[in-house]
Amino acid sequence: xxxxxxxxxxxxxxxxxxxxxxxxxxxxxxxxxxxxxxxxxxxxxxxxxxxxxxxxxxxxxxxxxxxxxxxxxxxxxxxxxxxxxxxxxxxxxxxxxxxxxxxxxxxxxxxxxxxxxxxxxxxxxxxxxxxxxxxxxxxxxxxxxxxxxxxxxxxxxxxxxxxxxxxxxxxxxxxxxxxxxxxxxxxxxxxxxxxxxxx
Numbered sequence: 405x406x407x408x409x410x411x412x413x414x415x416x417x418x419x420x421x422x423x424x425x426x427x428x429x430x431x432x433x434x435x436x437x438x439x440x441x442x443x444x445x446x447x448x449x450x451x452x453x454x455x456x457x458x459x460x461x462x463x464x465x466x467x468x469x470x471x472x473x474x475x476x477x478x479x480x481x482x483x484x485x486x487x488x489x490x491x492x493x494x495x496x497x498x499x500x501x502x503x504x505x506x507x508x509x510x511x512x513x514x515x516x517x518x519x520x521x522x523x524x525x526x527x528x529x530x531x532x533x534x535x536x537x538x539x540x541x542x543x544x545x546x547x548x549x550x551x552x553x554x555x556x557x558x559x560x561x562x563x564x565x566x567x568x569x570x571x572x573x574x575x576x577x578x579x580x581x582x583x584x585x586x587x588x589x590x591x592x593x594x595x596x597x598x599x600x601x602x603x
Contacts, residue, residue, distance in 0.1 A: 405545070407468050407554050408433040408457050416440060431457060439465065449551075454515060458545075458552035466552040472523040473508035473557045473592070475541060475599055476567075480577065489579050490603045494586055495531075495572040501550075504573065505589035508557065519556040530572070533565030542598055546591035553591050559602060579603065 408431075416428040427443040431451070439457065449467040451457075456468035476493040495509045511526035513519055520537045527535045537558045544555040569575055576586060580603035583596060 405458065405460050407470070407545075407552075408435070408437065408439075408459060410434075410451065410453055410455050410457065411436075412453060413446065413451070433457075441465075456554070458547075458554070466547060467550075468552040468554055470513050471510055471553065471555045472513060472519045472526065473510035473544070473555050474523050474527050474535060474560045475508055475557055475602070476527075476535060476560045476562065477538075477602065478562060478577070491577040491579050492583070492599060492603065493567060494576050494578055494588075495569070496574040496586070497589070498571055498573040502589055504587075505592075506586040507589045507592045508595075509572070510555070520558065523556075523558055523560065527560070528565075530570055531565070532568040532570065534563040535560040536563050541602070542595055544591050544594055546594060548591070555591065557595055 410431050411434045412432040414430050414432060416430050428440055429443050429446055431439045431441060451467060456470050457465050458468040459465045477490060479488040479490055481488055494506050497503055497505050497507055509527060509530055510523055511530065513522040523537060524535060527533055537560055539559050541557045541559050544553065544557060546553045567575065578585065580600055583600060588596065
């Protein structure tokens with residue numbers, strides 16, 4: 405299974421051949437591999453140059469969304485102990501099909517932007533806070549029904565700001581013991597074991 409970035413979209417040339425599923429086009433990827441898809445699917449998925457496709461081992465494919473997630477960690481006094489404890493910051497999604505699910509904050513990577521630059525920008529936009537990327541943790545690869553999510557996750561610390569909620573419904577600081585106390589989105593669940601190891 406691999407993620408591919410689309411370099412070009414060209415019309416498939418079949419002469420007089422008819423296709424039951426409508427006109428076809430060919431996606432050309434950055435490595436010059438190609439994939440034939442229907443023009444209808446391209447229109448439905450909003451596919452264009454610079455976007456990504458996830459191709460499974462069986463040849464099936466999904467639109468891919470590349471994003472970044474911040475595992476923001478801090479040491480602070482918890483309710484159960486006078487001693488400072490390591491905690492991670494979780495946010496509750498306030499919009500879209502995945503509304504109300506809990507996640508690590510972040511967002512999409514823009515053109516000509518590194519994942520590290522993207523996560524710093526996204527947290528500044530979403531939470532009015534400047535963060536520092538401490539290290540790369542892992543990349544989540546997860547198939548939702550309508551798209552494939554590819555999320556680079558980074559351990560981060562707060563440099564400046566108070567994590568003001570601009571787009572999320574709620575937020576919590578969670579200890580290792582409380583990490584399962586929220587209803588995580590399915591993709592984020594897949595990295596929780598690695599997050600526990602950080603706490």
